[in-house]
Amino acid sequence: MENKPTTAQRAEILTQALPYIQKYYDKIVVVKYGGNAMINDDLKEAVMGDIVLLSLIGIKVVLVHGGGPEITEMLGKIGKKSEFIDGLRVTDQETMDVVQMVLAGKVNKNLVNLLQSKGGKAIGLCGIDGHMLKAEKVDDIHHFAGNITDVNVSSIVDVLEKGYIPVISTVGFDLNGNTYNINADTAAARIAGELKAECLISMTDIVGLCYDKDDPSTLIPKIYASDAPKLIRDGVINGGMIPKINCCIESIRRGVKKVFILDGRVPHAILIEILTDEGLGTMMVSGSKI
Numbered sequence: 001m002e003n004k005p006t007t008a009q010r011a012e013i014l015t016q017a018l019p020y021i022q023k024y025y026d027k028i029v030v031v032k033y034g035g036n037a038m039i040n041d042d043l044k045e046a047v048m049g050d051i052v053l054l055s056l057i058g059i060k061v062v063l064v065h066g067g068g069p070e071i072t073e074m075l076g077k078i079g080k081k082s083e084f085i086d087g088l089r090v091t092d093q094e095t096m097d098v099v100q101m102v103l104a105g106k107v108n109k110n111l112v113n114l115l116q117s118k119g120g121k122a123i124g125l126c127g128i129d130g131h132m133l134k135a136e137k138v139d140d141i142h143h144f145a146g147n148i149t150d151v152n153v154s155s156i157v158d159v160l161e162k163g164y165i166p167v168i169s170t171v172g173f174d175l176n177g178n179t180y181n182i183n184a185d186t187a188a189a190r191i192a193g194e195l196k197a198e199c200l201i202s203m204t205d206i207v208g209l210c211y212d213k214d215d216p217s218t219l220i221p222k223i224y225a226s227d228a229p230k231l232i233r234d235g236v237i238n239g240g241m242i243p244k245i246n247c248c249i250e251s252i253r254r255g256v257k258k259v260f261i262l263d264g265r266v267p268h269a270i271l272i273e274i275l276t277d278e279g280l281g282t283m284m285v286s287g288s289k290i
Contacts, residue, residue, distance in 0.1 A: 016276070016277070017275040017276065020274060020275045020276070021057050021058070021059075021275065024054075024058075024059045024198060024274060025057070025058040025059065026058055026059075026060065027059060027060065027197075027198035028060045028061075028062060028160070028192075028195050028196070028197040028198055029054065029059055029060065029061050029062070029197060029198055029199055029200075029201065029274070030061075030062045030064060030188055030191060030192035030195065030197045030199075030200045030201070030256075031051065031061060031062070031063050031064065031188075031200075031201045031203065031270065032064050032065075032066075032184055032185060032188035032189075032200065032201065032202045032203060033047065033063055033064065033065045033066070033111075033203050033264070034065060034066035034067070034068070034184055034203065034204075034264075038065065038066070038067070038069075038264070039069055040265075042267075043264065043265065043267065044114065045114070045118075046267045046268055047203070047264070047270065048111070048114045048115050048118050048120075049118050050268055050270045050271050051063060051115065051120065051165060051270070052115055052118040052119055052120035052165075053271065054270070054271075054274065055120055055121075055165050056119070056120070059274075060160045061165050062156060062160070062165070062166050062168065062191065062192075062195065062197070063111065063115075063122075063165060063166065063167045063168065064168045064170065064184060064187055064188040064191060065103075065107060065108070065111060065167065065168070065169060065170075065184060066103075066170065066184035067102055067103045067107040067169070068089070070102050070103075070106065070107055071089070071095075071098060071099055071102050071103070074098050074101070074102050075095065075098055078098070080094065080095065080098075085141060085142065087240060087243070088138065088142050088145050088183070089142070089145060089181060090141070090142050090143060090145070091142060091143050091144040091145045091180075091181040092143045092144070093143070093144065095143075095144075095181075096143070096144040096179055096180070096181060099171065099181045100126075100171050100179055103126065103169040103170065103171055104124075104126040104128075104169045104171050107169065108124040108126065108167055108168075108169040109124055111124070111167050112124040112167050115165055115167065120165055121163055121164045121165065122164055122165040122166075122167050123159050123164045123165070123166060123167065124167045124168075124169070125155060125156070125159070125166055125167065125168050125169075126168065126169040126170075126171045127168070127169070127170055127171050127172045127173065127182060127187065128171055128172070128173045128179065129155055130152060130154055130155030131152050131173065132151065132152055132153065132155055132156070132168070132191075133148055133151060133170065133171075133172040133173065133182055133187060133190075134148065134149050134150035134151070134152075134172065134173060134174065134175075135147060135148050135149060135172030135173065135174060135180040135182060136149050136174060136180075137180070144178065144179065144180050144181055145180065145181050145183075146172045146180025146181060146182050147186075148172065148182060148186060148187065148190050151190045151191060151193075151194045153191060153194045153195050156168070156191065156195065157195075168187070168191065170182040170183070170184045170186075170187040170188075172187075183243070185202065185243065185244050185247040186243075186247055186250075188200060188202065188247070188251075189247035189248065189250045189251040189254075189256075190250070190251075190254070192251045192254075192256045193250065193251045193253070193254025193255055193256055194254070196255045196256070197251075197256050197257075198256075198257055198258070199256065199257060199258040199259065199260060200248070200251050200256050200258075200259045200260070201259075201260045201262055201270060201273065201274075202244065202247075202248065202259065202260065202261050202262065203262050203263075203264035203269070203270075204244070204261060204262065204263065204264060205263070205264065205265065206241075206261075206263060207219055207263045207280075207281060208220065208221075208261050208262070208263065208280070208281035208282035209223065209231075209236075209237065209241065209245070209261060209281075209282040211236055213238075213241075219281075219282065220236075220282050221279070221281075221282060221283065222282070222283045222284075222285070223282060223283075223284050223285075224284070224285060224286070225248070225249045225252040225253070225284055225285065225286050226286075228245050228248075228249055228284070231245075232245070244261070245284075248261070248284045249284070252284060252285070252286050257285070257286075258283055258284070258285055259283070259284040259285075260273050260280075260281055260282070260283050260284075261281045261282045261283075261284070262280055262281040263280060263281055266280060269281070
């Protein structure tokens with residue numbers, strides 16, 4: 001049977017968290033949320049509870065979410081096959097309609113509802129609201145998959161100042177009335193940079209950045225943004241991690257102090273990273289070790 005902490009041990013845990021609470025109090029923390037932590041209901045409950053807790057102790061949390069599996073599922077229901085080229089979803093007009101419906105509708109409002117059921121105050125936004133994420137086509141092959149051309153965070157700031165948690169789905173716009181499917185990692189990095197966030201937390205399906213991706217014991221706990229290109233050239237950072245790391249570098253370049261790549265499959269990973277000495281995953285900071 002699992003030994004539960006005593007009352008004294010619980011008090012000690014809270015005391016140890018105090019300097020971290022003070023460090024992050026009234027600071028902005030951007031959480032990019034997706035992957036298994038978003039699909040598994042128990043993990044989703046834990047993540048939303050953690051975000052509410054951080055909000056209640058005075059940390060300004062901005063939640064930026066994806067929803068790829070939900071989009072794929074809905075496309076399947078209407079008999080449309082998902083197509084990816086170079087890891088990016090081919091988003092024709094019909095697919096874009098589904099993306100907007102699923103991301104800005106179902107997924108976004110479910111997260112808002114869950115946060116509120118945990119005692120938090122949340123408001124759902126998408127990149128169209130307040131002209132937040134202006135975009136253009138990545139290329140003609142991917143149709144309405146978009147690159148961000150401009151970010152306006154005034155609506156996010158307004159929501160934060162009123163004590164709410166902004167929950168942002170990554171649907172972009174242009175001035176011709178088109179909508180775009182924006183990569184959530186890219187959007188979170190740009191939003192965090194524009195907000196000059198204290199940190200960006202990227203929740204993924206891996207333990208972090210490892211020298212050997214198949215061996216968690218080779219986890220790299222800390223890297224410097226300027227050293228990441230060498231790790232890419234050496235093949236340490238490869239495949240789907242390259243765009244994620246490039247987004248981390250982008251956010252650091254735009255003024256974010258730290259980026260954490262966390263395993264979203266670990267319950268309470270955010271709290272462990274933010275409020276304890278232990279930490280998880282990989283932390284990226286500015287500068288160079290070399």
